[in-house]
Amino acid sequence: MNAEIVHPDGDLPRGNVGAIPPRSAASYEQELAARRITEAGLRDILAKGEALLRLKDEAIEYQALMRKESDHRLLNDMQIVVSLLALQGRASGDAELSSQLAVAANRVNMIARIHRRLHGMDGLQTVSFQKYLGEFCGEFSQMLSSRQAIDRVVVAECDEIELPAVTAIPLAFIVSELLTNAVKYGEGRIDVRLQAMAGKSYLLSVSNEGLPLPDGFAPADCKGLGMKIIQSFVQRIGGKLRFGSCHGGKGACFAVQFGAA
Numbered sequence: 001m002n003a004e005i006v007h008p009d010g011d012l013p014r015g016n017v018g019a020i021p022p023r024s025a026a027s028y029e030q031e032l033a034a035r036r037i038t039e040a041g042l043r044d045i046l047a048k049g050e051a052l053l054r055l056k057d058e059a060i061e062y063q064a065l066m067r068k069e070s071d072h073r074l075l076n077d078m079q080i081v082v083s084l085l086a087l088q089g090r091a092s093g094d095a096e097l098s099s100q101l102a103v104a105a106n107r108v109n110m111i112a113r114i115h116r117r118l119h120g121m122d123g124l125q126t127v128s129f130q131k132y133l134g135e136f137c138g139e140f141s142q143m144l145s146s147r148q149a150i151d152r153v154v155v156a157e158c159d160e161i162e163l164p165a166v167t168a169i170p171l172a173f174i175v176s177e178l179l180t181n182a183v184k185y186g187e188g189r190i191d192v193r194l195q196a197m198a199g200k201s202y203l204l205s206v207s208n209e210g211l212p213l214p215d216g217f218a219p220a221d222c223k224g225l226g227m228k229i230i231q232s233f234v235q236r237i238g239g240k241l242r243f244g245s246c247h248g249g250k251g252a253c254f255a256v257q258f259g260a261a
Contacts, residue, residue, distance in 0.1 A: 127164075190207070192204075
């Protein structure tokens with residue numbers, strides 16, 4: 001009697017069922033050649049990418065160099081304009097015209113100062129306005145002392161505030177114009193303050209001693225260029241312009257309330 005052999009996997013006989021058949025040397029060579037072609041293609045793509053990155057870096061460097069050169073020429077041109085306005089004012093022989101030209105020269109000079117100082121902060125996303133305001137007001141005081149017989153003091157008080165550059169730049173021009181108006185129409189000490197308010201808002205104020213604002217004063221009715229510049233920049237930063245008397249009614253105060261963009 002023959003014994004029946006039972007396999008563990010059921011009725012199937014043992015063998016190499018499902019095994020991977022052996023590969024020939026030719027198939028390995030074909031696969032290796034295909035991989036070499038793929039690798040060469042990837043290296044070519046990487047080389048082109050690195051070349052494009054180098055070109056991009058060179059373009060950025062060239063653009064930065066041209067911007068610096070443009071800024072340098074702009075500042076030089078502004079100084080030439082200031083000199084020409086001053087010369088024209090002295091040669092005009094008309095006191096009113098000379099005064100207007102002097103105001104224009106001062107405004108161009110202050111724009112150049114602001115541009116030079118902000119250019120030193122190029123690339124920054126935020127500006128430490130406490131430092132900027134202190135240095136700017138110090139320069140403004142020195143400029144006044146060199147041009148006027150009476151010493152006009154500009155005092156800056158500012159909380160430690162970091163402002164976005166898109167807000168700080170227009171605010172710098174607002175400060176410049178408000179200081180110019182305070183010198184022109186006010187007397188004595190000029191106070192500049194920037195303080196943080198509730199709800200992530202800020203308040204910039206410029207006040208001076210001297211005569212108060214006239215009754216019925218309205219910035220929209222002012223014909224001077226300075227107040228129009230102020231209103232334009234206030235609108236740009238989404239702020240509100242306020243004004244009134246200070247120092248017990250013996251002086252004027254302008255304030256701008258705004259939020260950081």
